[in-house]
Amino acid sequence: MIQCLENVRAGIVEPRALIRAESTKRSYNLHLCKHRDIENVHTAGVNALDVDAMEGKYLLSGSADGSLHIHDLHNFTGSPHFTSKLVCEVDRNLQTAHRYSVECVQWYPFDTGLFTTSGMDKQLKIWDTNCMKPADTFSFEGRVFQHHMSHIATRNCLVAVATSVNHILLVDLKSGSCTHELRGHTSSTLACRWSPREEYLLATGSCDNKVLLWDVRAAKCCLKSLDQHNGKGRSSSEATSTAHDGYVNGLCFTHDGLFLLSYGTDHRLRLWNTFSGNNEMVNYGKIPNDTKKCMQFDITIKCDPQLVYMPSDGNILMYEIQTGIKVNTLLGHYNSVNSCICHPFYHELYSAGNDRNVLIWAADYCQSTAFDEHLESQTQKKESSKRRGLFVQRNVTADTWSSDEEC
Template sequence: MNELLFDRLTGTISPLEFATTLTESFYSILHQRAKTGVFPANCHKNAAVNSLSLETNDYQFLLSGCADSSIKLWDLKKQETQRKENEVDSSYIKTVSEYDDFDYDNPVETFSNVATIPRKSAHQFGISGLQWWPFDTGMFVTASFDHTVKIWDTNELTPVHSFDLDNRVYSIDICGQSSPNGLTSTALVAVGSDQPFIRLLDLRSTSSSHTLTGHKGKTLVVKWHPINPNLLTSGGLDGEVKIWDIRRSKSCLCRLDMLKTNTTQAISSDNLTKASVKAHSGPVNGLVWDESGMTLYTAGNDDKVRVWDMVSTLAPPVNKLVNFGPLTRNKYPQTIPMLLNPKGETELQYLLFPSESSDVFVYRTIDGKMVSRLSRRGSKNSGRTTSMASAGPFTGTYFCGTMDGEILIWSPHWDKPSVKGFLEQAEQTEHDLDLDPLQTYKENQEQLKLLEDDKFFNANS
C-alpha cells in the first residue's frame, strides 16, 4: 500500500490507475458494517425488503419497497445517533473479527429515514419492484402484486398516475434514454407479469403503448438494453430468454440457446419456433446487462448462471460456458437481484449473486472464480437476500435487503490495531530502548575495569 501511495505521489501512475488498483482490492475484503453508517435494526418490521433503488445523480437517496406494501425513503448523507458507546467500546477501536451480535443489533449511528409511505396506503399488496426515474429524483415508479404500477411525485410523495394491469406484476424496468441527436427520447416502462406477455407503459401518454407476446407462462424478469433504447430482454417461467426489438411488427429477434456454445455453429433457422430452444432448464428469474451491452448474464431455477456473448455472431448469441461453481442456489420463481460492479472501477468485472442461503457470493465474470463469500452476521443471520443496490463506482459498497426486514451494508474494511494494543507495544518498545547511552557506556567501562582487576581474568597472573 505504501508503495502504491508513493507511485501516485510521484506521478508514476495516474489517479485513475490508483483508484482502479485500490478498488480491485476491495472485493476480497468486503465486510458487513456494524456500528455506524448502517440502517436501523429491523427497519422494515420483519417483512421482506423486495426492492431497493438508489438514485445515480448524487448517490444520496435510497428507496426501499417492502412485502407489507410500505415504502421508505432514506438519506445516505445524514445519520441519526441511536445510542452512546459504552466505555469498553469507546476506549479502543475494534477489529471486524471482534464485533459481536450486540454491535450488529445495536448500531451507534444509522441513516436517516426521510419519509415513509405506510402499508396499505398506496398499494394493497407487497411491493414487487421500484425504480427511480433515471434523470432526476423528482419521480419514481413502483409495482405491486395488487396488479398496479404507480408513478410517484417525490416532492409530494403521492402517486400521480396508476396503471391497472389486471395481473400480478413481478418485474419492471424503466427506459429513459435520449436519441443520439438529442431530439427525441423514450419514457417506457417494461412490465413482466403473471401473463405470457410483456406490457410497455408510456409515461408521456399514460397509456399501454405496446404488448410483446411470446412466452409460455409467467414473465418473471425484464431488462432494457443499456445503450439501445429499442432492445429489451425478458426471462420467463418457460426457461426462455427472449431479445425484443420494439420497433418491429414481429418484435422477437431471437431466443437464447444454451446449446449454442461457439461462433462456428450455423445460424438456426428455427430459433424462434423450435420447442427445445432454452436458455435454462428451469424458470429464468435473473437478468443483468454489462454497461456496454455486449454481454448478458442470466440466472435460472436450474441453479445456473450463464454468460452470453451478444455481439460476436449473428443471432442467436453464444453461451460462453463460464462455470460459477456448485454454490449458486436459486429455487424461488421470483426475480433474483444479481448485480455487476460498475464498469471501469476495476480491471476485472465482478458478479454479486445472492444464494438461497443468507450468503452473497462475489465471482469474477471472466472465469467464474469465487473471490469472496459474504456471510451475514448478527443474531438474525438466516434471512436470504431479496434485493441489492450498488452505492456507486469506486466505493465497493453494496446494500442488501433481506427476507426478514433488514437492510445490510457490505463495504471494504481493513482491520485496525486497537489503541490499547498500540500503547502496550509502545511501552514495551520504550522499555527495550536505551534512553541514556552515555550512562550505559560508563557502567560498561566500570564492569570491564572490575574484570581486569580480577585474577581469573588477568592474563599476566
C-alpha cells in the same frame, strides 16, 4: 497509497489503472459495515432496493406488506458512526399504498422527484416524491414481478413491465398509456432489463425457460432467443432453444452492455454475449435458487475483473464474471436474501431479505492484496514497454527545440 499516487504523478502508473486497482481492492473485500447501518423500520420482508443515480443519496425499499421507505444515506454528522434515518414512508394502511407485496422499485433515472413501484396487486404506480402520492397508476391483467426504465434513454420514457401473463408490456410515461405488447414468450414473464449500451435493446426472462432480446422499434418478433447450447448438443426432440432448464427469474447487464447475466431455477448462472447471443460457457457452479419470483442482483463498477453479487438463500455469493471463480461469501442475514444493489458512486453494497433488515457492506482496506498485485502488473508492463523502446519518459522541463532549425 502515497507511493501509488506518487507513481501516478511520475507517469509510472496510469490514473485509470489506479482507479481500477482501488476499485478491485474494495470490491474484493466487502464486509458487513461496523460503523454505518440503516434504521430498521420495516415490518415485513424487504423485496426490492434502489439507490438514486443522480446524487446517490436516497435508498428506496419496498416490503412484502406493501409499504415503501426512503432512507437518507448521506452522513453530515462528521462522525464515522452513522445511522441512515428514514425520511419518507408510505404506510401499508394508506389508501394510496400497494394492497399486496411490492416486488420492484426504481428511481427515475434523471430526477429524484419521481420513482416507480409495482407488485402483486397488478399495479404499476408512478410516485411524486414531493407529496409521496401516486401521480399515475397503471393496472394490468397479471401480477407484476418486475419493471425497468432505461438509464440512457433520451428520446423515450418507456417502462418495461414483466407480469404473470405471457407478454411484456411497454408503458409510456409521457402519454400515460400502454404503447406496446412484446409477444414471444409462452408463459409468465419474471424479469426484464434495458441495455445500458443500446437505448432500444431489451432483455426478458420467463417461466418458459427462455431469455429473449428485443429491439422495441421493430414491429416483429424478438431479435434473438438465447440458446444455452449455442445450437449444438440438443436432441432432435427439442423444437425451441432455451437459456435455462428452469424458470429465468434474474437478469443483469454488465455496465458496458457487452454481456448479459441470467439466473434460473435450474440453479445456474449464465453469461451471454449480447451481440452474438452466444453462451460464454462460464461455469459458476450450482447456485441454489428455488424462488418463483424475480431476484435482484448487481455487478461491480470500474472493477477488473468484474464481480457479480448473487443472493442465494441467506447468503450473498461473489463471483468473477469472466472466470466463474467464487471469490467470497457474505454472511449477515438471518433469512433469504431477495435483493442486492451496488451504490453508483461508492464501493458499497446494499442487501435486503426476509429478515426485515437492510444491510450495508463496505470495503476492508487492511486485508486485500489485489491493489498491490494490480499495480505491480501495470508497472511490469510499463518496464517491458521501456525495454522494447515503446515508452519514452521525457523531462517536462527539457528544451525540445532543435539546434538545426532555421529561424
